[in-house]
Structure formats: C-alpha cells, structure tokens
Amino acid sequence: MPCYFAIAARGVELVTAAELTRLGAHDVKPAVGGVSFEGDLALLYRAVLGLRTATRILRPLREFAAVNPEMLYSQTRRVRWEDYLDPRKTLAVYATIEGASSARPPAANVAPAAGRRGPRATPDRRGERRPAPAGINHSQFAALKIKDAIVDRLRREQGARPDVDTQNPDIRVQAHFAGGRCTLSLDACGASLHERGYRLKTTMAPLKETLAAAIIELSEWQGATPLLDPMCGSGTLVIEAALKALRIAPGLLRTNFACQRWPDYDGAVWSQIEQEAQGAILRTPPAIIEGSDIDPRAIDTAIENARRAGVTHAVKFEVRGIDATHAPAGEPGIIVVNPPYGTRMGEVDELEGLYRQLGELWKERFPGWTAFLLAGNPALAREVELVAAQKFKLFNGGLDCKLLRFDIAPEAGSATSDPAPHEPHPG
Ligand SMILES: C[S@@+](CC[C@H](N)C(=O)[O-])C[C@H]1O[C@@H](n2cnc3c(N)ncnc32)[C@H](O)[C@@H]1O
Structure with a gap:
C-alpha cells in the first residue's frame, strides 16, 4: 500500500x-x-x-x-x-x-x-x-x-x-x-491545504485556517454545544468550527489539487469520494456558533469569509466589545479566543487590562463554560487570573504559543481563580 x-x-x-x-x-x-x-x-x-x-x-x-x-x-x-x-x-x-x-x-x-x-x-x-x-x-x-x-x-x-x-x-x-x-x-496538494479558498480578505494577524481547525479539534468540541469567539477578527475560528459542525470537508471549497494531475489520477474514484463528502454535509448546525469583534471592518470581513465558505446560515457575527458579551440561554458551551498579543512595548501594558477583563467576564457571565485562549505572551495570559486546566504548545506564524484551557466554575462568581496569579501556570 x-x-x-x-x-x-x-x-x-x-x-x-x-x-x-x-x-x-x-x-x-x-x-x-x-x-x-x-x-x-x-x-x-x-x-x-x-x-x-x-x-x-x-x-x-x-x-x-x-x-x-x-x-x-x-x-x-x-x-x-x-x-x-x-x-x-x-x-x-x-x-x-x-x-x-x-x-x-x-x-x-x-x-x-x-x-x-x-x-x-x-x-x-x-x-x-x-x-x-x-x-x-x-x-x-x-x-x-x-x-x-x-x-x-x-x-x-x-x-x-x-x-x-x-x-x-x-x-x-x-x-x-x-x-x-x-x-x-x-x-499531492499544490497550494497549501490551509488555503481553503474562503479567505480572500484578512484583518490584522489572522490565524492560519489549519491552526484554527487544530484549536477546535484540541478543544474536543463536537458541534453540539454553543461556541463563541468574542475577538473573532476575520472569523477563522468560527468558520472552521462551522465547517466541522456541518461536516463540510474543507477540500470541497477548492477545485485544484496536484494529485489530480498525477499519472495515476483516477477521476472515477475522485468523484466517488467527492460525492461521499457532499453527502455527509448537514443542512443545519446543531448549536449556536457566534463571533464578535469590536472592529466593524473585521466583522465585515468575517461575514464575507463565511459567505465564501458556505456557512452563513450556521454562524452569526456581530460588532461588539468583549464587555458586551453574554452567555446565550441554555447549556454551557465553549469560548475560543485569540486575543491580540501586543508586539511593541506599551502595547503589552495596554493589553493587560483586556486580558484581566476577559477573565472577570468569564467568571461572572459564563459559569460552567470552558474557555480556550491562544496565548502568545505568557505574562498577558496570567492576567486572566484563572488556573489553566490544560495547556497545548502550538506555533502561530513561527511564534511559540500556548493554547490554555480554563474550566469556568459552574456557580457565577465562584470560579477557580488563581490564588497566585503572577506565578507560572502549572504543567
Ligand atoms: C489577533 S486578532 C484575532 C484574529 C482572528 N483569530 C482571525 O483569525 O482573524 C484579535 C482581535 O481582537 C479584537 N479586539 C481587540 N480588543 C477587543 C475588545 N475589547 N473587544 C472585542 N474585540 C477586540 C481586534 O479587533 C482583533 O480583530
């Protein structure tokens, strides 16, 4: 074989x-x-x-x-x-x-x-x-x-x-x-598989589609509970989540793969596999999938990208600052978020408050939820003041990152807060 x-x-x-x-x-x-x-x-x-x-x-x-x-x-x-x-x-x-x-x-x-x-x-x-x-x-x-x-x-x-x-x-x-x-x-691919074809416009610092998909996989989210990204930028995490929830094979969004020009290319087998993939697609998503961002241009881009990906009916995007985010009614779900890391001095200081606010909001408004934060700056991640229950080492555009999982306590206001927030996370 x-x-x-x-x-x-x-x-x-x-x-x-x-x-x-x-x-x-x-x-x-x-x-x-x-x-x-x-x-x-x-x-x-x-x-x-x-x-x-x-x-x-x-x-x-x-x-x-x-x-x-x-x-x-x-x-x-x-x-x-x-x-x-x-x-x-x-x-x-x-x-x-x-x-x-x-x-x-x-x-x-x-x-x-x-x-x-x-x-x-x-x-x-x-x-x-x-x-x-x-x-x-x-x-x-x-x-x-x-x-x-x-x-x-x-x-x-x-x-x-x-x-x-x-x-x-x-x-x-x-x-x-x-x-x-x-x-x-x-x-076998030609263009890299992260080039799904839906993202023609990008905002600052978008995630690669394959990394966003990996974050969704690492979260073990199966599409049956709500998923929110409160800093969604161009919508990559939300769109990849929707593709997974709707069981859309990402390659269906593209028309051109190098293996189709190999001498052993079998068009009949390809069509059969393509039809199988088409047949597996669900019409409606089982749960809420939502993105929001404070920047209206980012939301315009996310909406356009979702349209190109064919998932408009499965997602909702809104211009909203994190301070205006609330958990939808019903059972708890997951938050996935890729906040700005801050690359210049001064920027990082400004972002400390944003990370602190994220942690506070989760404890107050998202009891029983699980949050996954892609952290490119460990000092900023500590400002969330929650103990990470799990960590995954990842690389985002060559930058060492950690995907941190925070389990928000079920009772509002009684979250697992870190008693020594400025110590390194365990693990
Ligand atoms: C690193 S980008 C996210 C990129 C996104 N994952 C993507 O693939 O396009 C961080 C986003 O956070 C947003 N943001 C910054 N401060 C915010 C706030 N207070 N409330 C909501 N969004 C905010 C920015 O507008 C930016 O789009």
Whole structure:
C-alpha cells in the first residue's frame, strides 16, 4: 500500500494523526512536523479533501544519502521521473533543509519564521537538532540541483524537458533534507491545504485556517454545544468550527489539487469520494456558533469569509466589545479566543487590562463554560487570573504559543481563580 506523509505544524501532529485514523488511514505514525500513514488512492483523496489540520500531503518516492551536491544530483537522476511527468507537464521543486539557515523555502505551506535570528538547527522528524551537511545548506541551491537532475533524466528518456512553473506547476516535487539524507516526494496538494479558498480578505494577524481547525479539534468540541469567539477578527475560528459542525470537508471549497494531475489520477474514484463528502454535509448546525469583534471592518470581513465558505446560515457575527458579551440561554458551551498579543512595548501594558477583563467576564457571565485562549505572551495570559486546566504548545506564524484551557466554575462568581496569579501556570 502506498505510504504518505501529512505535514502538520509542530504541536498539531497528534491531532492530524487522529484525523487520519478517523478517515481510515493505516499505519498512522506521528513524527515531528507531520504524520506518516498508508492507504490506497481513495484514502489519499479522502485525506486531501477532508483533513482539517494538515498543510500538505506528500508521497515519498525515494530516500537516499546526500552529503554533497554530486550525490544529490546522481541519486535524484536515478528516480524514474518519466513515470510521474512528461515534457508537456510543468514542474516546480521545493526543498527544506533541517539545520540550514534557510531551512524554510519561500513556499506557501510554511509560515514565515518570525523572530528567528540567523542560522538555527531545526529539529528533524525524530525531534533531534543536527546541522545541515556542508555541501547542501541552502534550500534554493538544493532545489535547483534536483530540478537539473530531473530535467536531464527526462531529456535523456523522452527527448524533451518539462518547463518550470513556480506559480502553478502540474507536478510539485518536495525535497526534505535531514541528517545527511534526502527524501524526494510528490506533493499531492499544490497550494497549501490551509488555503481553503474562503479567505480572500484578512484583518490584522489572522490565524492560519489549519491552526484554527487544530484549536477546535484540541478543544474536543463536537458541534453540539454553543461556541463563541468574542475577538473573532476575520472569523477563522468560527468558520472552521462551522465547517466541522456541518461536516463540510474543507477540500470541497477548492477545485485544484496536484494529485489530480498525477499519472495515476483516477477521476472515477475522485468523484466517488467527492460525492461521499457532499453527502455527509448537514443542512443545519446543531448549536449556536457566534463571533464578535469590536472592529466593524473585521466583522465585515468575517461575514464575507463565511459567505465564501458556505456557512452563513450556521454562524452569526456581530460588532461588539468583549464587555458586551453574554452567555446565550441554555447549556454551557465553549469560548475560543485569540486575543491580540501586543508586539511593541506599551502595547503589552495596554493589553493587560483586556486580558484581566476577559477573565472577570468569564467568571461572572459564563459559569460552567470552558474557555480556550491562544496565548502568545505568557505574562498577558496570567492576567486572566484563572488556573489553566490544560495547556497545548502550538506555533502561530513561527511564534511559540500556548493554547490554555480554563474550566469556568459552574456557580457565577465562584470560579477557580488563581490564588497566585503572577506565578507560572502549572504543567
Ligand atoms: C489577533 S486578532 C484575532 C484574529 C482572528 N483569530 C482571525 O483569525 O482573524 C484579535 C482581535 O481582537 C479584537 N479586539 C481587540 N480588543 C477587543 C475588545 N475589547 N473587544 C472585542 N474585540 C477586540 C481586534 O479587533 C482583533 O480583530
């Protein structure tokens, strides 16, 4: 059975593994930065259309030792590229090198590594940090070497070469270097899976759709209880929640995946999987899903994004400051929130009050609810003055973050408040 690798952000791997297991994947193994799994073509198509938290799915073709450019070229040339592309198709090669200063390629799947200064060894799939081999330490150079080897092989085998198209290639080859070895893979997705297609406009600091989906998964919300985001910005958390609640496979919002241009693409199987996914969609959401924000432009954007995602009927957005938020009548639900972190001095001081207000409001008005706060600044998160019952380490655009779970006490005013709010959270 073919083997695949789903790329996921660090901290999200177990969530992606659980998704793959639910989709019917075999031999699901989480690693650092992704999950390997096995499955037939139907499973691949189900994963491409249905995974909410992975950014890419790769089909590894060959793994080999590559400690210098000559080895890289000759080993790449040994792959039977003529089985995957012919000269009429277009090609792009991307490389990631663990331990190199430019470990991240200028590709759409990777969030910019904000705040990173100079060369830093990135962890390999086993979580170890090793420097890149001396001869191959620049991703664009490695990608060029691989492209040359592919083109030379095809010229010899087929008498012509494919063109390079970095914008919308038919076949996208992904090379990953770690510990002196290179893995060459075909990318099944094309554009990163976080590009669902619904978010054409963004406000400041939107979450990646795949990270928002991971937060919803980590909250264990199943769609049956209310979900509120009182600082919803462009609405990413709310829209991802609605997609999950309505069982809309995120890939249905897109029309173009690289695996549809692979030689083994099976249109009949694809249509069947697509129909299965269409058939699973619920007409109405089981519970309230609401977003609010103090900024009217953010709410306009959220409404437009929800329309593009086809979830308008399932969500409600309102211009409202957090001070005006109240729990809807009925059983308690969850709050998911991604407040501003504040990047400049002074901004952080101003935000302290906002975080304190969040904690106070939850204790007063949301008894029995569970709040999930994505915290990019631990000092600000402490201002909430609640003890985190659970913490998940996540990365938002290269920034270390924690998703904190707060269980608000059932009786109004008697919440589990932190007796020593300025001490670090346990765990
Ligand atoms: C980091 S952004 C949220 C981004 C959002 N998760 C997304 O994916 O687009 C924080 C949001 O908090 C909102 N905000 C700041 N102060 C607020 C307040 N007092 N009440 C409600 N919203 C507020 C801002 O307008 C901003 O849209």
